[in-house]
Amino acid sequence: MExxxxxxxxxxxxxxxxxxxxxxxxxxxxxxxxxxxxxxxPVQCGEALAEDVLKELRIEPDPRWAVCRTNAVKIVSxxxxxxxxxxxxxxxxxxxxxxxxxxxxxxxMRAAREGAEILVNTYVNGLITENGHPAGVRTTGAxxxxxxxxxxxxxxxxxxxxxxxxxxxxxxxxxxxIESGIQFQMVGVKPEDTxxxxxxxxxxxxxxxxxxxxxKGEDTANVGLGVLGSRADRRPVEYLREFVRKMPHxxxxxxxxxxxxxxxxxxxxxxxxxxxxxLVGDAARQVNPLTGGxxxxxxxxxxxxxxxxxxxxxxxxxxxKRLMEYEKRWREAIGKRLEKYLKGKEVLLKLTxxxxxxxxxxxxxxRFDRISLTDMLRVIAGAHxxxxxxxxxxx
Amino acid sequence: MRVDPEVCMRCGACAxxxxxxxxxxxxxxxxxxxxxxxxGLCARICPVGAITIGK
Numbered sequence: 501m502e503x504x505x506x507x508x509x510x511x512x513x514x515x516x517x518x519x520x521x522x523x524x525x526x527x528x529x530x531x532x533x534x535x536x537x538x539x540x541x542p543v544q545c546g547e548a549l550a551e552d553v554l555k556e557l558r559i560e561p562d563p564r565w566a567v568c569r570t571n572a573v574k575i576v577s578x579x580x581x582x583x584x585x586x587x588x589x590x591x592x593x594x595x596x597x598x599x600x601x602x603x604x605x606x607x608x609m610r611a612a613r614e615g616a617e618i619l620v621n622t623y624v625n626g627l628i629t630e631n632g633h634p635a636g637v638r639t640t641g642a643x644x645x646x647x648x649x650x651x652x653x654x655x656x657x658x659x660x661x662x663x664x665x666x667x668x669x670x671x672x673x674x675x676x677x678i679e680s681g682i683q684f685q686m687v688g689v690k691p692e693d694t695x696x697x698x699x700x701x702x703x704x705x706x707x708x709x710x711x712x713x714x715x716k717g718e719d720t721a722n723v724g725l726g727v728l729g730s731r732a733d734r735r736p737v738e739y740l741r742e743f744v745r746k747m748p749h750x751x752x753x754x755x756x757x758x759x760x761x762x763x764x765x766x767x768x769x770x771x772x773x774x775x776x777x778x779l780v781g782d783a784a785r786q787v788n789p790l791t792g793g794x795x796x797x798x799x800x801x802x803x804x805x806x807x808x809x810x811x812x813x814x815x816x817x818x819x820x821k822r823l824m825e826y827e828k829r830w831r832e833a834i835g836k837r838l839e840k841y842l843k844g845k846e847v848l849l850k851l852t853x854x855x856x857x858x859x860x861x862x863x864x865x866x867r868f869d870r871i872s873l874t875d876m877l878r879v880i881a882g883a884h885x886x887x888x889x890x891x892x893x894x895x
Numbered sequence: 896m897r898v899d900p901e902v903c904m905r906c907g908a909c910a911x912x913x914x915x916x917x918x919x920x921x922x923x924x925x926x927x928x929x930x931x932x933x934x935g936l937c938a939r940i941c942p943v944g945a946i947t948i949g950k
Contacts (some may be wrong), residue, residue, distance in 0.1 A: 533923045535921055536922045537922055542904070542905065544906055544907075621922065623921045623922070625919075641921075658907060658911075659907060659908065659910075659911035660907075660910050660911030660912065660913070662910070662916060665916050672911070672912060672913060672914045672916075673911050673912050674912070675936060675940065676940060678908070678911060678912060678939070678940060680908055680940050680942045681908075681942060682942040682943065692914065696907070728913065729939060729940045732939065734943070735941070735943060736942040736943075737942055737943045737944070737945035758904065759904075759906075760904040760906035760908070760942040760943060761906045761908060761942075762906065762907065762908030762909075762911045762912070762940060764911070782905070784898075
């Protein structure tokens, strides 16, 4: 272990580990620091991932972490009307429910095998600056206090990034921009089909968010929900207990693990780059505002960040201007799509339970095998002209 | 603010909303530092209600 590196990555989640892999693959010396004793733990995630990012990054799904294959979706309205979306249609993408305890560790090992150094059980508690320029990080942890210098610091330090704040980026989230998430991993539940992901909406179930049932096996599943911070009347865990009680295929199960976490749904930050510093993943709020999914964005942005960091170090120019290549590329690759989903979320938040039921009634009679988003919107607009003014943000 | 260590899940959502960078969330505990103003945002976001405002 040295105390000087080309690239220091703070956080060994999907964003940090893919950035570390990518920087190491491009020839940079890399150090990854994580405050946890065990990477991948605790799980703070519904663990659902569409397969395309794995294909893009040429990562072969391994049954040890891709534990259940999914290819269909069921959306349930507040009063129980079901809309089913199957494979190869609008959102019924093929994907996996992951075991992130194994997946995250696998991604870190992949970075380590490519040459990155890893330091676990180490908490970054400050930034080292030289003449006002970020030059490294101060740490504390099981191995004592430390200082590590890096030419580029990749901040993959999660929701409400502290490193972002330390360099002047306002990363603290407002209550209306964050979902409070709580999940039970359960055994003894009865999935209708292990390839079917279920989503439940309703102000009584998960205000400002949704509840999910993601099968992990024949009788196991992730059961959780996200409540918008500004709309929670009760503790989210109480909403979850009640949801579990109400669902016969879930209430028969038993809890073997509880997970919790905050999910940014504001859409990505306007600025993710400063001199010598890049924000990636949840730290940059690169999370789908409608679904709350962030693994794919984290991995795509992390890959770009690592490449750009290595190149910049090689050129001897890690200024904000030079690092802007990362901004440009990730906004092109994922930013535009995230902004679209942000509009979708804003529209959804304006709908009442009754309006959601109306939409579900219309959509439940549509065959979703071969339909585009535009077709779906046309169907909705035709059946509910009065809702058009609320849905206009989507057009 | 105070965190009940028996209820707290160390999820860090509180640190995410803290406007004062007043929460230290290491691997093992979540606690406020001297910058805490008891604004209460953390208590509202906590998924399990582990936070109370005031000393």
